[in-house]
Amino acid sequence: xxxxxxxxxxxxxxxxxxxxxxxxxxxxVSQSFFWYRQYSGKSPELIMSIYSNGDKEDGRFTAQxxxxxxxxxxxxxxxxxxxxxxxxxxxxxxQAGTALIFGKGTTLSVSS
Amino acid sequence: xxxxxxSPSNKVTEKGKDVELRxxxxxxxxxxxxxxxxxxxxxxxxxxxxxxxxxxxxxxxSDRFSAERTGGSVSTLTIQRTQQEDSxxxxxxxxxxxxxxxxxxxxxxxxxx
Numbered sequence: 001x002x003x004x005x006x007x008x009x010x011x012x013x014x015x016x017x018x019x020x021x022x023x024x025x026x027x028x029v030s031q032s033f034f035w036y037r038q039y040s041g042k043s044p045e046l047i048m049s050i051y052s053n054g055d056k057e058d059g060r061f062t063a064q065x066x067x068x069x070x071x072x073x074x075x076x077x078x079x080x081x082x083x084x085x086x087x088x089x090x091x092x093x094x095q096a097g098t099a100l101i102f103g104k105g106t107t108l109s110v111s112s
Numbered sequence: 113x114x115x116x117x118x119s120p121s122n123k124v125t126e127k128g129k130d131v132e133l134r135x136x137x138x139x140x141x142x143x144x145x146x147x148x149x150x151x152x153x154x155x156x157x158x159x160x161x162x163x164x165x166x167x168x169x170x171x172x173x174s175d176r177f178s179a180e181r182t183g184g185s186v187s188t189l190t191i192q193r194t195q196q197e198d199s200x201x202x203x204x205x206x207x208x209x210x211x212x213x214x215x216x217x218x219x220x221x222x223x224x225x
Contacts, residue, residue, distance in 0.1 A: 044216050045216070046214075049213060100157070104154035
């Protein structure tokens with residue numbers, strides 16, 4: 001199993017819908033997780049971090065962490081065309097200190 | 113305040129040449145990271161500096177790659193005898209401490225012909 005896995009997509013949703021982005025991780029990833037958004041040709045920017053089991057909400061974004069299932073997700077409510085980007089899931093690696101281990105990203109396309 | 117800056121923004125070089133990429137972290141950030149992102153791939157960790165500690169070089173793909181961080185601030189990533197497979201975007205990130213959020217620079221797009 002890769003350390004952090006994401007479905008590459010593309011995930012297509014209509015404007016106003018809920019977009020659900022999923023990520024699974026291996027034992028080589030620690031319990032701190034981050035969702036970054038990356039627009040084409042730009043560098044990643046942090047959307048949310050989550051450290052504890054359960055849900056964490058910030059505006060239209062909700063991150064969910066399930067440590068037993070080694071699963072983390074990001075929900076985007078009321079999706080907007082401006083949300084169209086690649087979403088990178090990252091976790092802190094156990095052996096590599098605090099360097100982040102990134103998934104390959106899921107491309108989200110929100111149509112108006 | 114100013115974010116992470118990187119230079120050059122783009123670099124085209126010939127196979128076999130050496131290149132140096134520079135990163136200026138956010139002022140006061142003690143941790144600095146280098147990542148590489150190839151087309152269609154995720155971010156690949158290269159090296160990590162934390163304060164005065166020995167860097168974590170576990171991600172460097174070969175001995176052609178090296179990095180240093182002078183005075184706990186600016187970092188330079190050097191690639192010797194570049195190969196075409198080195199073509200990628202090289203991203204630098206910094207954080208206030210080792211457990212804090214990482215902020216990314218705009219990246220250097222390297223093309224090796």
